Amino acid sequence: MSQFCETCGEQVEPLHLYCSSCGAQAPMKTIVGSFAEPEYENPVYCCGCGKAAVKESAFCGWCGGDLYKKETAGTFFCPWCGGQAGAEAKICSSCGGSMDEWFAMKGAVAKELGYRGEFLLKEKMTGLTYHFRPGKGVTIGRAPDNDIPITCAWVSSRHGRIDGPKGFIEDLSSANGTYINRSPERIGKVPLHDVREFNVAGNFTFTLEKGPGLFAFRLTAILDEEESLKNGDRACFEALRNQYTILFEGDQALHIRKLDGHLTLSPDPAYDHYTIEVADGCYHYSDEKRGIRGVLLKKSRDNWPVNWVVKTGL
Structure with a gap:
């Protein structure tokens, strides 16, 4: 049974609590059946909770966080690999990914996903x-x-x-x-x-x-x-x-x-x-x-x- 966000109309994964497109709370509905946590090819990871998300997402489906906004809390997860890192880390010690490069990508990601021009x-x-x-x-x-x-x-x-x-x-x-x-x-x-x-x-x-x-x-x-x-x-x-x-x-x-x-x-x-x-x-x-x-x-x-x-x- 498919769920759709009541705010923007995008499809929402069955187990997700938030829409990965606009960040709004997902519909509060009982889903019949058993669902495994979704697996994605080349996922991105939420900096706030560390959960995986599909590459085209703008928000985390589990916590509703903006995938391209750096968390200020003590716990921080690498958006490249999902590994835990210090809140002030510039480079992930697990995968070597640059945190600064990730957050600088927001404009490029928006241009890839969104309408622009006329x-x-x-x-x-x-x-x-x-x-x-x-x-x-x-x-x-x-x-x-x-x-x-x-x-x-x-x-x-x-x-x-x-x-x-x-x-x-x-x-x-x-x-x-x-x-x-x-x-x-x-x-x-x-x-x-x-x-x-x-x-x-x-x-x-x-x-x-x-x-x-x-x-x-x-x-x-x-x-x-x-x-x-x-x-x-x-x-x-x-x-x-x-x-x-x-x-x-x-x-x-x-x-x-x-x-x-x-x-x-x-x-x-x-x-x-x-x-x-x-x-x-x-x-x-x-x-x-x-x-x-x-x-x-x-x-x-x-x-x-x-x-x-x-x-x-x-």
Whole structure:
């Protein structure tokens, strides 16, 4: 009889007390039958209790400890071989493994197990789409191969671009211009920190959420909708209204309000939020209401909230 973690949905070994993926307590169920302690090929060992774990684990299934966090207690077990060692040991006397090397591996392990790079997250309840693009810019234009295609005759094929890592927005010599902050003067290239909103071709207004190395923007207004619909694609405009594009740089977090999909860097305590964090180059999510904190989003299976649809490798 298989058990599954009630927090992240990963399968839990029958005898384990904790989920090896997220560290949450395993379901309290009676398992019928006899089970031997699992044996693993090339296991890792918990530094806190010395028990073996499968190589792809992030937490110990027996004590719930973080496999890549050094214990400060007097008893310490080598993560390479499971042999007991002193809490201050740098090298295991049994196998010669380097303790410092092990704990420095956490980022590399996260990159091997977890999602990183680009992905698209759709929130089924609100219909909102979040397009995560760490380290990359975004192009805007009428051509369908733009990151934000606006199929309207007023928008140039290659209209403009946003460079998140370098922090600027630029008009690409478009016919009808790009404007910022409701100014009638069309821009050439301006720093993003000066921009509260930008307008494409005098008609499509996007608002920005900004933080250190993070830019999220969403279509919030079509200034002359009746005329736009004569020259463009209504379905395209509706899709843009429901899409955030997000550029991440460095380790940080953002919060998605469950009520309406509002994106914020500072969560409002009056509402419940999902939290998306970037750490070790990978994505983690938290849901405080359900007791989920910093779960690595793994490549191996979908351990996402049930109301999210995720596509990767965009």
